[in-house]
Amino acid sequence: MPPLAALLKKELLLLGKDRHGLLVLFVMPAVFILIMSMAMQDTLGDQRTAVQALIASHDQGELANALHERLSELDGFAFTAVERDVAEIRKQLSRDEYKFAILIPEGWTESAETRLRNGAPGQEEVSLEILLAPSVQPQLKELVAASVGGIVSRMTAERMVSAIGASMDTDIAFIKPSIRQQYIYGEHSASLIPTAVQQSVPAWLVFSMFFVVIPISTAYIIERQQGSLMRLRVINISPHLMLTTKVVPYYLVNQVQMVLMILVGIYVVPLLGGDRLEMADSVFGLLIISSGTSIAAIGFALLISVFARTTVQATTLGGISNIIFAALGGIMVPKFIMPPAMQAVAVISPMSWGMEGFLDIFLRHGSWKDVLPEAGGLVLFGGVSLALASAIFTRTIR
Amino acid sequence: MIELNDIEKAYGGQPVLRGISLTIPEGAVFGLLGPNGAGKTTLLSILFGLIPMDSGTLSVKKLDLRRELRRIRAFMGLVPQSLAFYPTLSARENLDFFASALGLSRSERRRRIAFCVETAGLETWLDRRSGLYSGGLKRRLNLAIGLLGNPRILCLDEPTIGIDPQSRSFILETIQWLNREGVTVIYTSHYMEEVQQICTDVAIIDEGRILVNDSLDSLLHNSSNRLEIGLSRPLPELLASTLALTAGDRRIRLAEATAEEISTLLKQLTEARIGVEYIDYGNRNLESLFLELTHRTLRD
Numbered sequence: 001m002p003p004l005a006a007l008l009k010k011e012l013l014l015l016g017k018d019r020h021g022l023l024v025l026f027v028m029p030a031v032f033i034l035i036m037s038m039a040m041q042d043t044l045g046d047q048r049t050a051v052q053a054l055i056a057s058h059d060q061g062e063l064a065n066a067l068h069e070r071l072s073e074l075d076g077f078a079f080t081a082v083e084r085d086v087a088e089i090r091k092q093l094s095r096d097e098y099k100f101a102i103l104i105p106e107g108w109t110e111s112a113e114t115r116l117r118n119g120a121p122g123q124e125e126v127s128l129e130i131l132l133a134p135s136v137q138p139q140l141k142e143l144v145a146a147s148v149g150g151i152v153s154r155m156t157a158e159r160m161v162s163a164i165g166a167s168m169d170t171d172i173a174f175i176k177p178s179i180r181q182q183y184i185y186g187e188h189s190a191s192l193i194p195t196a197v198q199q200s201v202p203a204w205l206v207f208s209m210f211f212v213v214i215p216i217s218t219a220y221i222i223e224r225q226q227g228s229l230m231r232l233r234v235i236n237i238s239p240h241l242m243l244t245t246k247v248v249p250y251y252l253v254n255q256v257q258m259v260l261m262i263l264v265g266i267y268v269v270p271l272l273g274g275d276r277l278e279m280a281d282s283v284f285g286l287l288i289i290s291s292g293t294s295i296a297a298i299g300f301a302l303l304i305s306v307f308a309r310t311t312v313q314a315t316t317l318g319g320i321s322n323i324i325f326a327a328l329g330g331i332m333v334p335k336f337i338m339p340p341a342m343q344a345v346a347v348i349s350p351m352s353w354g355m356e357g358f359l360d361i362f363l364r365h366g367s368w369k370d371v372l373p374e375a376g377g378l379v380l381f382g383g384v385s386l387a388l389a390s391a392i393f394t395r396t397i398r
Numbered sequence: 399m400i401e402l403n404d405i406e407k408a409y410g411g412q413p414v415l416r417g418i419s420l421t422i423p424e425g426a427v428f429g430l431l432g433p434n435g436a437g438k439t440t441l442l443s444i445l446f447g448l449i450p451m452d453s454g455t456l457s458v459k460k461l462d463l464r465r466e467l468r469r470i471r472a473f474m475g476l477v478p479q480s481l482a483f484y485p486t487l488s489a490r491e492n493l494d495f496f497a498s499a500l501g502l503s504r505s506e507r508r509r510r511i512a513f514c515v516e517t518a519g520l521e522t523w524l525d526r527r528s529g530l531y532s533g534g535l536k537r538r539l540n541l542a543i544g545l546l547g548n549p550r551i552l553c554l555d556e557p558t559i560g561i562d563p564q565s566r567s568f569i570l571e572t573i574q575w576l577n578r579e580g581v582t583v584i585y586t587s588h589y590m591e592e593v594q595q596i597c598t599d600v601a602i603i604d605e606g607r608i609l610v611n612d613s614l615d616s617l618l619h620n621s622s623n624r625l626e627i628g629l630s631r632p633l634p635e636l637l638a639s640t641l642a643l644t645a646g647d648r649r650i651r652l653a654e655a656t657a658e659e660i661s662t663l664l665k666q667l668t669e670a671r672i673g674v675e676y677i678d679y680g681n682r683n684l685e686s687l688f689l690e691l692t693h694r695t696l697r698d
């Protein structure tokens with residue numbers, strides 16, 4: 001058996017016997033996904049940060065103008081008025097440049113007034129349309145609908161009161177505005193609605209993949225402290241080989257993590273009453289982004305391993321770094337509710353690149369080409385980390 | 399034969415080895431002794447090419463260390479002071495891994511593992527998790543792994559720390575047997591009686607310098623006039639000042655003493671009513687030599 005195969009076999013054996021490490025890698029993300037999917041299922045979040053949105057009015061009627069004005073005054077949203085066609089707006093949403101767009105179609109004022117006069121919609125009712133970016137979470141979707149609906153209802157009620165001529169026995173139900181909401185996914189059919197699980201699986205999968213830092217650094221530091229690495233060195237095993245053979249087993253672990261977490265999303269979350277994860281269209285794209293994330297996670301873990309002196313240092317440093325990466329990268333708090341300055345900072349987190357890549361596949365139904373920028377960045381990050389780790393290791397092994 | 403010439407090594411400007419020159423004869427059991435921080439570990443690290451020397455030359459079987467490190471390592475084995483194996487793996491898994499890492503063929507691997515298991519007496523424990531072994535068994539596994547590559551030069555760094563007398567005796571006998579089979583042994587230990595029991599040659603190193611380097615026989619017998627007398631009670635002040643010794647000691651040690659001087663000394667002790675518990679004349683053990691050379695000052 002050549003030394004390379006021997007080292008790989010040893011890593012797999014050690015990994016297989018590290019029950020606690022495996023528990024962290026497989027059970028923790030599954031629990032996170034279950035908890036977060038269930039918790040986000042029905043809860044309305046508190047959206048205090050201005051959400052970027054578009055408003056396109058194709059109706060010059062009185063009600064439409066008033067709606068436009070009142071929407072602009074709405075707290076928590078920053079509206080940009082546009083006159084673009086719907087296709088262009090859809091493109092901007094699918095690229096996540098804006099979180100949603102409100103379309104006031106031509107004839108909406110007239111349709112609303114008909115409803116007001118008759119107490120029922122006309123034969124061809126014209127509805128307001130809200131188009132949503134794929135990354136919009138269910139709570140924001142509900143909040144947008146409620147806010148827009150509230151304004152329209154209030155405007156209608158005010159008009160009814162001022163126009164005393166309106167019939168007093170008019171059915172109050174007409175006040176409920178007609179609004180249609182629709183998610184926009186690139187080229188894909190707009191019928192799929194992203195669920196909590198659709199957004200939780202990518203987020204917590206990336207987080208858990210980076211948690212290989214705990215078993216990798218612990219195993220490495222024990223090997224170093226006990227002199228096994230030094231022993232390998234004196235039998236002519238190169239430091240680069242010692243480090244790089246750790247990549248393959250943990251790469252496999254990361255891929256198994258991905259498959260298991262997807263299975264949890266598809267089969268376990270629905271058992272607990274949550275939505276079912278809709279499988280990605282591009283399995284190859286999924287493989288590319290998961291490979292990139294894995295290489296970044298393992299490279300970073302090895303860098304922490306050679307940098308730390310003790311297992312306590314490694315687990316503390318690795319754990320805290322991961323939590324910071326996760327907080328910055330939109331794993332714990334969705335990026336779109338962060339202030340603009342924080343959103344700008346988020347791009348420094350490799351977890352953010354990984355999550356965007358997974359969202360490209362799961363939410364935006366992108367192809368393998370769409371994840372290449374994120375995967376490329378992750379591979380570069382992993383490669384640089386691994387090269388640094390290797391240089392430090394070669395210099396310090398005794 | 400291993401030859402070290404004028405080896406210097408410093409860490410951050412602080413010299414650790416200052417012109418070390420040594421010859422380790424082929425077939426010897428060579429004891430490398432020194433207090434903590436003397437430079438032993440640095441010297442061994444240089445010998446295995448783990449750290450570079452600042453200056454000097456080192457050759458093993460006439461191969462220059464700087465140019466032929468890989469070849470030199472191929473016939474050297476190391477048994478480090480730390481238990482350098484994987485505690486979650488069994489002895490069999492550990493031996494199989496290190497043998498494979500050495501690049502041995504399947505048949506050679508089987509043969510070497512069988513030899514090492516038998517040499518270290520591991521037969522009954524092969525498939526148990528090595529982290530659960532007793533201290534003695536762990537040390538024996540550590541030794542067995544060091545023997546996998548069939549080394550012609552075996553370096554053992556304190557291989558008997560923290561084990562029971564039975565395991566210690568087993569390991570020392572094994573080392574002696576390996577030496578009889580033609581293996582040159584470099585042995586470091588703080589247990590002087592062990593070194594005295596198995597070593598043929600000894601070097602004592604302190605503060606980065608070689609203090610002595612000779613065969614054990616020469617070192618222990620080149621001072622036949624050395625005297626040590628054990629006293630029944632502490633030396634009184636008056637007699638101590640007469641003999642230029644320290645009051646309160648219960649032992650008189652003289653590096654040189656003639657028969658006449660011994661006779662006078664015994665007479666003075668009798669007059670002072672101090673009994674003699676033992677007299678050791680013309681002998682020297684390694685521990686006393688070590689303490690004489692390295693002094694009694696505590697080390698960090």
